[in-house]
Amino acid sequence: PADRYKILPQDMPAQDPVKRRSNVNEVATGYTETHARLEAMRCLQCKTAPCIKGCPVQIRIKDFIAAIADGDSKKALAIIKENSLLPAVCGRVCPQEVQCQQTCTVGLKFKDPTKAVSIGRLERFVADLDQNQDSVPSVAPDTGMKVAIIGSGPGGIVAATDTRRAGHDVTIFEAFHKTGGVMVYGIPEFRLPKAIVQKEIGILTKMGVKIVCNFIVGRIRTIEQLMKEDGFDAVYIGVGAGLPRFMGIESESLVGVYSANEYLTRANLMKA
Ligand code: SF4
Structure with a gap:
């Protein structure tokens, strides 16, 4: 864990404020793979995974984060989709700071919820990778x-x-x-x-x-x-x-x- 605590929280890349003034496009532009894997490596893979208890739909958060850290985003998305059908939406607009991230051990260790593992950003990352593919659930x-x-x-x-x-x-x-x-x-x-x-x-x-x-x-x-x-x-x-x-x-x-x-x-x- 000591090494993981040393990895800095990955900021969300965003549009340049000057450009942003003149458009209504999304402000946050999303993690790159490097951001995502570094952020995923901050996760301690806690045995009790308190983050999951903070998630209203009980996504297997630590498992999908482990898959991202391993570079297997497809597996990460499949894990999320077991419980949530709208990861691109939820990754953007769920109030993670008062749900899964509020209970994250890393945020508690630093006594700062903004330093929790950015679960929502990671969810958005894997969902956006899938945007050009057609993963249609079977019927x-x-x-x-x-x-x-x-x-x-x-x-x-x-x-x-x-x-x-x-x-x-x-x-x-x-x-x-x-x-x-x-x-x-x-x-x-x-x-x-x-x-x-x-x-x-x-x-x-x-x-x-x-x-x-x-x-x-x-x-x-x-x-x-x-x-x-x-x-x-x-x-x-x-x-x-x-x-x-x-x-x-x-x-x-x-x-x-x-x-x-x-x-x-x-x-x-x-x-x-
Ligand atoms: S509580 Fe935080 S550190 Fe622990 S498994 Fe969940 S995301 Fe990882």
Whole structure:
């Protein structure tokens, strides 16, 4: 461990601030292989791996980091995908500093959470290497069951992938004209490029998931109609938390005052 503690935390490369002023491209540009392997070597491979307990989906973190240190990024990605279907997204926008990295032994040793192993950056590194390849999850033989997924945000995508993997006939109904839910309307391009989200959704269509946009369940068809008349055996509702909670501040209903959700939707999805 003493030698590992001597390896400096690898900073995330980022766009030059002067160039960044005039574009909305992603700020962080991602680790190179050298960065990734050095960062992976900082991991102590703790027996108890407290990082895993800090991960909401219990990814085998120390094993995927060991694979990166060995130069086997494909194996690392396969390990992540056992538990998480959106590594390129989660590697970018998960709050690792209060989850897996908060409990990392290296950060605790230095009494500084910013010196923990950069698990999120490593996850993003292996996911981005796969961006030009087509690792489509395999699909079990047809079960004859139909599943409707309402909403194409992260919850809907994961539910659609899991149910399709199990061999069901899956259709996603999206109210907006674009898929991706909060990942598209709620997170700006410089933080999570829309192309990354569309790539993940492209994998769904390659798996045979059908996607219907501009379809408001409850207006166009009710859940009851979907199940009783359209032949769906199950419905998953993943519509997000779209309704804002106003604070009751004076003048908050004036023209030009927006809820965060409305503001982000206008800026990110409608370019308004
Ligand atoms: S807690 Fe930190 S050092 Fe230990 S296995 Fe997890 S990432 Fe590696």
